[in-house]
Amino acid sequence: MRKDIHPENYRxxxxxxxxxxxxxxxxxxxxxxxxxxxxxxxxxxxxxxISRTSHPYYTGKTKLVDTAGRIDKFKNKYKKFKKEEKKAE
Structure with missing residues (x-):
């Protein structure tokens, strides 16, 4: 085996x-x-x-808890585009 190829902080x-x-x-x-x-x-x-004990794929639960509020930020950011489309119709 080659020497010095593995990271030193592997712990x-x-x-x-x-x-x-x-x-x-x-x-x-x-x-x-x-x-x-x-x-x-x-x-x-x-x-x-999130980890294997809380991810919906591994737990079988469909609900995902958004702790950072990213979903709300996304919805608020793009809410204005949805309203403009309705006004144009």
Whole structure:
């Protein structure tokens, strides 16, 4: 095998789904500014908006909770175009 081809910061990292507080630990090179203690061991923490435990595809639920308000921002941004079309008719 070739030497020095693997990243040096490959380590165990805790990922936390902020929508349902689920935490899972896996190896990653993701940068983290915070830490979390799980079962007495401290891990770097990466916060996620959505993961396998909250995504509708994996959970079978059709409703998706929009925590950042992006859907509302999109609807408000393009609402004016829809009104102009109705006035022209």
């Amino acid at each position: 165990l990292v805790a990922f936390k789904d902020m929508s349902n507080e689920d935490v899972f630990i896996t190896k990653s090179t993701a940068e983290a500014k915070e830490t979390i203690t799980v079962d007495g061991v401290e891990y770097p923490l990466v916060k996620l908006e």
